[in-house]
Amino acid sequence: MENNPLRTEISNLGEFGLIEHLTKSFQLKNKSSLVGVGDDAALIDNGDWLTVVTTDLLLEGIHFDLMYYPLKHLGYKAVVVNLSDICAMNATPQQITVSLGLSNRFSVEALDELYEGIKAACDYYQVDLVGGDTSSSLQGLIISVTAIGQVKPDKKVLRSTAKKGDVICVTGDLGAAYLGLQILEREKQIYLSQPDMKPDLEEQEYIVGRQLKPEARVDMIAQFAKSGVVPTSMIDISDGLSSDLMHICKQSGLGAIIEESGVPIHPQSQEMALKFNLDPITCALSGGEDYELLFTIDPKDLDKVRLMSDIYMMGDMVDASEGVKLHTKGGNIHDLTAQGWKHF
């Protein structure tokens, strides 16, 4: 400790650095604890089944702005982001708990709206609300959701098990959620300066929807099971393709090369990015909150994966010494950087 200042700012470490710093002295003691901190979810051995557990904390003013985020959508999203982490282990979500901190600004009617969204997600994804905690807060809305799922031991997928030569795939399309947030932020600024202006979000319905109503890809988990494919590694895209691919590379001890032409971007995202003077590929790489699945497969499974819908092949896992790179449409090679979603 000799050269440490008396006070180290959390921002010096960043989110991932902080988690590593705080948890490095914790060793797993119970043989049922198969996977702890460091993947999308924890894995707990229960014999026939592995129990999969993940948790997320959403804070008003940090993760959402109630000025443009309807409470019903917020409730839905708070559930979905956790289910997405369960999916990233190739598991099926089954239960959630929801804890709330509420300031006296919130009425029962406001909470009913929030719970309508939570219930809509529970119904759509067939998960059960099995617990939680409710408390008053001094300021703002606090939502803590824990999701629990199941997976058979031989079907579990970690971040750390990609192999050199594996094909990098992604579901859906990327960058739209980030652009949706830009639209909502812009409309908020317009509203603040001209309260009479009515926002017209209709043309941007798809993009705004990707921000306000993300979905967890449980359909993909079902497709994998049906096709008999087990990805060699997987993560959900919450921080952005670039940052999340880095996690797979780092934890698998490998590098990666991505083809720009293989990164799926929706035509509306393409168009909207240009309107905002943003590079569409940058939005796809660093936007985050897409909640799509990024995974690698053994080349021998390529034929099976080609028959599955909504999956895009983007590149290959390579030696760590080759780094993590993007091959652009123009033929250039760029280093990817982890521009995760930084809170601190």
Added chain:
Amino acid sequence: MENNPLRTEISNLGEFGLIEHLTKSFQLKNKSSLVGVGDDAALIDNGDWLTVVTTDLLLEGIHFDLMYYPLKHLGYKAVVVNLSDICAMNATPQQITVSLGLSNRFSVEALDELYEGIKAACDYYQVDLVGGDTSSSLQGLIISVTAIGQVKPDKKVLRSTAKKGDVICVTGDLGAAYLGLQILEREKQIYLSQPDMKPDLEEQEYIVGRQLKPEARVDMIAQFAKSGVVPTSMIDISDGLSSDLMHICKQSGLGAIIEESGVPIHPQSQEMALKFNLDPITCALSGGEDYELLFTIDPKDLDKVRLMSDIYMMGDMVDASEGVKLHTKGGNIHDLTAQGWKHF
């Protein structure tokens, strides 16, 4: 909805009323979801084992005051209160997740202290930290802990399964944690008016310790297993004996009668209550935060329970029509009221 006002205050419903209101439309859909909202923890069927899950949200300014609550103790307590809920299902805690919301007031060194306490609890109770989430907050410290445990299906204990004639028992002693809080609050006021005064908490070490370093009764779960006793119902005392006994009564469809002379109160609690001009039995009934186990046993198990240490028999389960009552040392009968720990 015709006669509803446009806005219903949360305080109109209270904590338990609010939870019931928000969750009543949720039905359990998965056959693995054995017990949902309404007990100390949820029970999930995994075949050989039931997985037990509980979660608690602790907010600065609502649940703790950092002026007298050392961060290390807070970390320890945040874990313990969740482990206690796992014990209340007669289960063994095995894993936790910890999510934090942090304002920039907190340094890495402050978090290290908090995590020292979390680690001390993990080491003492042999549980693994397997996940979590870390985020900045606009104000104050937010701690959300989820605990996961295991129990064999035939050993699980609910709140709802007490039978008429069962004997009501409690572990440890009651009321000390509440009195400890009174001492800390008093010392805070003294400090605020006379910052040079050094608090002398030594004589109240036991009582203050019960507030600052509560323990979960995992030792009792081990004792039950060793003695071959399965309580007929159980709950942990977080809100106070009165309120928690009401939960068992309501959920089992029964009444109860408690003997004042059977309620265990530590001599130091007795003495301190009188110094504060409080009735010791009131502190024991309504204080809360004791994290002892309140349970009922079949009279046929009485001989086994008598051989176990630190267990006190306080009364009997009776018909619901007889209400929930206290038989005082003076020979009077009082109705017990649920003076739970009200946030709203």
